[in-house]
Amino acid sequence: MEKIIDEKTQGNTLTLEPKTGNYRKLYIESYGCAMNFSDSEIVASILADQGYNTTNLLEDADLVLVNTCSIRDKAEQTVRKRLEKYNAVKRINPKMKVGVLGCMAERLKEKFLEEEKIVDLVVGPDAYKDIPNLLKEVEEGRDAVNVILSKEETYGDVQPVRLGGNGITAFVSITRGCDNMCTFCVVPFTRGRERSRDPQSILREIADLSERGYKEITLLGQNVDSYLWYGGGLKKDFKNASEMQRATATDFAKLLDMAASAFPKMRIRFSTSNPQDMHEEVLHVMAKHENICNHIHLPVQSGSTRILKEMNRQHTREEYIKLVDRIWEIIPGCSISQDMIVGFPTETEEDHKETLSLMEYVKYDFGYMYKYSERPGTMAARKMEDDVPEETKARRLTEIVDLQQKHSAYRTAEFLGKTVTVLIEKESKKNENEWSGRTEHNNVAVFPKENYKPGDFVKVKVTNCTTATLIGVAIGFSQSN
Structure with a gap:
């Protein structure tokens, strides 16, 4: 669950100022994490150049797109219900085209097009630039699909259209994909291997936001700490880089320092961090710049080293605690938030108690807590039995949520009088x-x-x-x- 899902924003219809001369109407809904909402802005930008203005009225749309998430079964079921709604409208307006974007498109491409025949086009997370071509295929009466995962695509050359935002805060994507093969997570299979954006394209995007009056950005990635630019290509291929590429490479600490130095009036956040990849230099950069927020979202998933190993998390409980201690040494008072999964296969009551005791040690400011749900295609689904009873998962989740509420109250109370x-x-x-x-x-x-x-x-x-x-x-x- 590296991807944070804000339940309040699910299914938001995104709209922007109409572009003069555009007559076709795009209705786009987003589900899942901030990465998906950021991707919807990229899609809207691409389609604005194809004659589409956005609308928040489904019945008016020429093209309906839903940007999807595969991280939990609940998200997929919600999208399926929305597709039923779209198709009911489509029966009244047969010229309307329906497309599925994102992670669910990558995972269920054959089902959507061949078995269920409920959509006209299916577009994976790395194929958004191909949407104009795919729409031509649809208009000529053919189903259109492109779910090829790219080794290069970062959309660094697409200036996102800011959809439905407040004009004050914005997401800036810096990486795509993930190389951490956590056994519970479908992201590496739906978003591909990890690659980073050219730092200059990132700085140009921040400059544009600054000129337009934005005051805060969040540098966004499945795992921002493993950001590494050495001229393009996959992170895993850095081992083959030339001496010059290695000498001039930009890691996350350097990128963060560049952004904070270049835009001292811009408040900067980042998400999501991975404990195994967070280097101490990032903490020193945070301490150095007042405009970098003193908050780190640091998913742990479990307090049990045994379960962390089963999850293929590349850190132990002890290493995580050592990192937390170091964060507070370098950035006193830094707030830390968590992701936690309960009921992972083979989790015992003792493992659960280890999670509770880790929470007592850190006293997280807030967290995102979930019951484990098996995701098709993941290593856990293929090789592990989902053997923790549902009622046990529910009880453990309640205990973790209750403890987090107690710690959140403790952390907010620390600010009284300040x-x-x-x-x-x-x-x-x-x-x-x-x-x-x-x-x-x-x-x-x-x-x-x-x-x-x-x-x-x-x-x-x-x-x-x-x-x-x-x-x-x-x-x-x-x-x-």
Whole structure:
């Protein structure tokens, strides 16, 4: 579960300003992690040049695309229900074309096109530039599919159209694919081997966002810490690089330092990190730059070294704890969040207790916790029996969630009476007279609006808190403005 799935954003319909002269209408829905939502922006940019403007009315669409996720069975079932809805509309409007993008397209290509015949085109995560050609195939009456995984494609030359965002925060993809063959994860099979974007294309994208008034970016990848640019190609082939390529290679610490130095007014986050690949130099870069947020999402998945080995995680419990200690030595007060899977095959009660005790040690600020669900095609599905009873998984998940709630309350309470810097993102959902934004530690904070506006960095004194939210009053602008 390296990919964080924000349940509040699932199925969002993404729209942008219409482009003059475009008459065809695109309806695009996204499911899954931030990577999928970022990919939808790339697709919209490609199709804007093909005469498509976005719409949030399904019935108006000439082309309907759903960007899919295969990380959990729930996500796949949701997409199947949406495809049924699309096809009901298609019976009324037979000219409408329906396509599936992303990870589920990669995994279920034959089913969609040949067995179930519910879509017109199927496009894998590395084939978005081929969509115009695939649409021509569809218009000529043929099913169209391209799910070939690329060794090179990073979309570094496509300037994403920012869809449905707040104009303040944006994702910037820096890697695609993953080389970590965790036995529970389908990502390497749906997104291919790991490759990195040219750092100059990344810096150009950040510069464009800065010029357009964005205040915060998140450098995004399945595993940002293994970012490595040596002129292009797969990460695994770096061993064959020339001496010059090795000498001039850019790793994640260098990229982070370049971005923070070039754009000191831009607040920078990154996600997701992998414990085995996080080098200490990254921590020193974070400590060096005030505009890099003091928050690390550090998935652990289990507190049991035995289970970590079964998952093919390349770290032990002890190594993870050592890394956490080092983070706090170099960046005192840095917030750490987690991903956790309960009920992985062969997990015993003792393994579960190891997870609970690791949580007690770290006291994570927040986390994403799931019951294990077998994903077809993964090593665990092929070689391990899903042998933990469902009721046991449910009980263990409840215990982990309850403990995380306790730790989240503990962590937010640490800010009582302190002053934090908040980037205003939007109006509070619960109170139209309050702004909502995030701190550098990734806490949500709310406070009375007064004369501030979205995009402002504001100093906020924390007067109260819940398990997830800091509540306070503004005491002035931050120097970050």
